[in-house]
Amino acid sequence: MSGVLEGAELRLVTPGEAIGASSGARAGSGVIIQNEKLIATKVGWVNEKNGVTSINPINSAYMPRSGDLVIGIVESVRNNLWFAEVNGPFNGLLPMSLAPWKVEFGAAREQMDIGDIMLARIQEVDEAHNIVLTMKGVGLRKLKEGIMEEIPINTIAHLRGENNSLLNKLKDASDCRIIVAENGRVWIDGEGNGISFVRSIIEKTRNSGHNSRFTENILEIIEERRSA
Amino acid sequence: MGGYGDVKLLRDDGLRLDGRKIDEMREVEIEAGVLPAADGSAWVKHGLNVAVCAIYGPMEAHPRKIQRQDRAVIDVRYNMAPFSTSDRIRPGFNRRSREISKVTAEALESVVLVERYPRSKIRVEIEILAAEAGTRCVGITAAAVALADAGIPMRDLIVGVASGKVEDTVVLDLDKAEDNYGQADLPMGILPTTGEIAFLQMDGDLSVDEYNTCLQYNMKAAKEIHTIMVDALRRRYESKNGGEK
Amino acid sequence: MVELVPKLLRQELNKLAEEDKRIDGRKRWESREITLETNCLYNAEGSAKVVWGETVIYAGVKFEVRTPWPDRPTQGSLMCGAELRPVAGRKYEPGPPSPESIELGRVVDRGIRESGCIDMDSLCIIPGEKVLGIMIDIHVLSDKGNIFDACALGAIAALRTAIVPAERFDIGEDYPLSVSMTPTMCSFTRVGGRYVLDANEKEELGGDERIHITLGDEGHLHSLQKGLKGTFTPAEFDEILQVAQGRCKELANLVNAQEE
Numbered sequence: 001m002s003g004v005l006e007g008a009e010l011r012l013v014t015p016g017e018a019i020g021a022s023s024g025a026r027a028g029s030g031v032i033i034q035n036e037k038l039i040a041t042k043v044g045w046v047n048e049k050n051g052v053t054s055i056n057p058i059n060s061a062y063m064p065r066s067g068d069l070v071i072g073i074v075e076s077v078r079n080n081l082w083f084a085e086v087n088g089p090f091n092g093l094l095p096m097s098l099a100p101w102k103v104e105f106g107a108a109r110e111q112m113d114i115g116d117i118m119l120a121r122i123q124e125v126d127e128a129h130n131i132v133l134t135m136k137g138v139g140l141r142k143l144k145e146g147i148m149e150e151i152p153i154n155t156i157a158h159l160r161g162e163n164n165s166l167l168n169k170l171k172d173a174s175d176c177r178i179i180v181a182e183n184g185r186v187w188i189d190g191e192g193n194g195i196s197f198v199r200s201i202i203e204k205t206r207n208s209g210h211n212s213r214f215t216e217n218i219l220e221i222i223e224e225r226r227s228a
Numbered sequence: 229m230g231g232y233g234d235v236k237l238l239r240d241d242g243l244r245l246d247g248r249k250i251d252e253m254r255e256v257e258i259e260a261g262v263l264p265a266a267d268g269s270a271w272v273k274h275g276l277n278v279a280v281c282a283i284y285g286p287m288e289a290h291p292r293k294i295q296r297q298d299r300a301v302i303d304v305r306y307n308m309a310p311f312s313t314s315d316r317i318r319p320g321f322n323r324r325s326r327e328i329s330k331v332t333a334e335a336l337e338s339v340v341l342v343e344r345y346p347r348s349k350i351r352v353e354i355e356i357l358a359a360e361a362g363t364r365c366v367g368i369t370a371a372a373v374a375l376a377d378a379g380i381p382m383r384d385l386i387v388g389v390a391s392g393k394v395e396d397t398v399v400l401d402l403d404k405a406e407d408n409y410g411q412a413d414l415p416m417g418i419l420p421t422t423g424e425i426a427f428l429q430m431d432g433d434l435s436v437d438e439y440n441t442c443l444q445y446n447m448k449a450a451k452e453i454h455t456i457m458v459d460a461l462r463r464r465y466e467s468k469n470g471g472e473k
Numbered sequence: 474m475v476e477l478v479p480k481l482l483r484q485e486l487n488k489l490a491e492e493d494k495r496i497d498g499r500k501r502w503e504s505r506e507i508t509l510e511t512n513c514l515y516n517a518e519g520s521a522k523v524v525w526g527e528t529v530i531y532a533g534v535k536f537e538v539r540t541p542w543p544d545r546p547t548q549g550s551l552m553c554g555a556e557l558r559p560v561a562g563r564k565y566e567p568g569p570p571s572p573e574s575i576e577l578g579r580v581v582d583r584g585i586r587e588s589g590c591i592d593m594d595s596l597c598i599i600p601g602e603k604v605l606g607i608m609i610d611i612h613v614l615s616d617k618g619n620i621f622d623a624c625a626l627g628a629i630a631a632l633r634t635a636i637v638p639a640e641r642f643d644i645g646e647d648y649p650l651s652v653s654m655t656p657t658m659c660s661f662t663r664v665g666g667r668y669v670l671d672a673n674e675k676e677e678l679g680g681d682e683r684i685h686i687t688l689g690d691e692g693h694l695h696s697l698q699k700g701l702k703g704t705f706t707p708a709e710f711d712e713i714l715q716v717a718q719g720r721c722k723e724l725a726n727l728v729n730a731q732e733e
Contacts, residue, residue, distance in 0.1 A: 016384030311533025
């Protein structure tokens with residue numbers, strides 16, 4: 001992801017644009033092969049790595065995959081399960097058996113109700129595209145404090161940085177706890193001043209998270225805050 | 229078509245009433261990402277036509293009976309604002325909008341990689357704010373730019389263009405008078421890179437030769453508009469890049 | 474679609490209110506930035522585009538020649554309607570006009586009508602036979618909060634710059650519609666327990682009731698509306714009315730500047 005950002009030659013393509021001949025190349029994400037040509041299907045930067053050509057899209061919808069860490073909002077509650085909105089094309093389902101609590105049948109609402117925010121993992125996405133969530137696992141829980149923000153899916157990796165380096169610096173500088181989930185939702189908890197600082201960075205991520213100078217700019221802002 | 233009557237649509241010098249050559253388009257301006265509430269959006273001014281399009285989704289398709297197990301449903305609403313025409317239109321769906329919405333949805337389904345999002349729905353909201361002939365084509369162009377802006381994968385963009393016949397002459401891109409008093413109108417949705425046609429309607433009277441000339445004009449115009457669409461999408465992201473402090 | 478209200482949002486708005494702060498850093502009585510453009514649509518006899526923060530609306534004016542009501546043979550008519558179509562946001566659904574869009578249209582309509590800015594007798598062409606009807610349609614394209622104020626601003630701006638298409642109706646030469654006043658609306662939403670001016674979409678989602686105030690040139694009240702669940706005290710109203718007095722003047726100036 002970050003490899004292309006450092007590349008000297010950036011090429012911005014639009015859907016239908018031919019990137020090159022398909023012979024000897026493999027089509028990665030955002031690319032299809034049509035009439036022996038590699039064709040872009042999204043607006044974005046071309047990325048070629050190990051013989052695979054893909055697009056770093058400028059905008060993208062969240063497609064749930066099993067194993068993803070997600071932040072969901074409880075949308076409805078049944079006797080023994082919860083439905084959560086996960087910013088994707090389908091809602092997620094959390095069965096009682098994968099919840100962290102033992103509750104009696106019919107008492108699910110006592111633990112988690114409509115509007116509550118949960119940190120969960122996607123257990124599986126079946127062939128019918130049903131999303132099953134789990135809250136069994138380290139750190140998975142109902143988020144009772146803090147705030148929630150959203151960023152475009154394609155900027156998640158940029159906000160985190162290589163091995164979470166940028167995110168860790170941001171946590172240090174703001175003295176906040178921050179979780180960047182795969183579905184583009186970000187949870188932040190800390191003092192008011194720290195939260196507003198992180199929020200200003202989130203706003204920048206939304207507007208210029210795909211920018212090649214993004215990391216550099218954010219590091220500067222973090223440095224400014226530190227030295228102030 | 230209103231029919232060929234006493235109205236003169238071509239000047240003695242061979243140009244059209246608004247000064248265009250017979251194979252000349254009206255001016256086209258496009259901007260991507262104009263509606264912050266939407267997942268993707270576009271604004272298109274084509275002559276005096278103004279259309280905006282908002283994209284929402286892919287999202288869970290409700291009600292369940294509209295879901296398709298193997299692909300996303302494209303839910304298009306083409307709508308003319310009450311103040312978009314010379315006589316005010318009463319708000320609400322009518323037969324014309326319904327038909328245009330249906331064929332537009334099917335045209336878009338031919339370029340969007342709908343199989344990537346089974347059981348979901350992609351909402352395409354086309355609003356015509358000012359109408360000066362050719363609004364369905366302007367709507368298609370706006371929808372394509374908005375879908376690209378939303379990051380929905382497509383195998384090509386799609387461009388709405390029309391040609392027609394006035395005073396027994398084939399002309400590109402009918403304006404209001406030409407649409408009202410001309411003899412034929414042939415709107416198309418063209419995939420600019422491959423040259424395939426995903427949207428086709430026609431009414432009036434055309435010989436096979438005249439049809440072929442219309443097709444040729446439409447293909448030419450599709451390429452021209454395509455350049456403007458690509459430019460709009462690039463500008464949207466490059467300006468963001470440059471705007472960063 | 475019923476919008477989900479994340480509990481964390483309400484919690485945060487309450488916390489911010491305690492420190493007299495707002496979620497986007499604005500002050501309590503601070504509005505977002507507004508861009509107003511008029512005469513932007515072909516076919517509309519008057520039109521306005523309002524970009525209010527990230528909220529976008531268009532308003533268009535059309536005229537018709539109609540027969541007057543028998544009991545008011547010399548009076549024309551004015552009608553203002555708003556459409557909240559699915560284009561405006563994820564939560565909006567297709568179908569017949571929702572109660573929300575009807576309320577929006579009627580509140581804007583009352584503010585303009587009751588200010589008396591249009592002299593209905595001036596719309597008479599032939600007494601008892603022909604009068605002009607004015608129709609203002611408002612189209613919300615992007616709802617990012619406070620569509621009421623944006624719609625009211627767009628409606629009066631489109632009206633004040635409208636040209637009566639008299640030639641088309643065979644009643645003489647085209648002329649600018651005479652509008653004697655610039656009524657504008659100011660809306661307040663209860664967020665975290667206290668009222669704020671010009672709530673954004675997050676404040677509306679996690680907030681409570683709202684109050685809409687339309688004032689005319691003299692600062693007189695022309696339309697009031699309280700919407701959504703909640704109550705307020707007379708003292709609270711006094712406070713926001715005072716804010717509205719100043720703010721409505723600024724909005725009217727913005728509209729009047731368009732005419733030069």
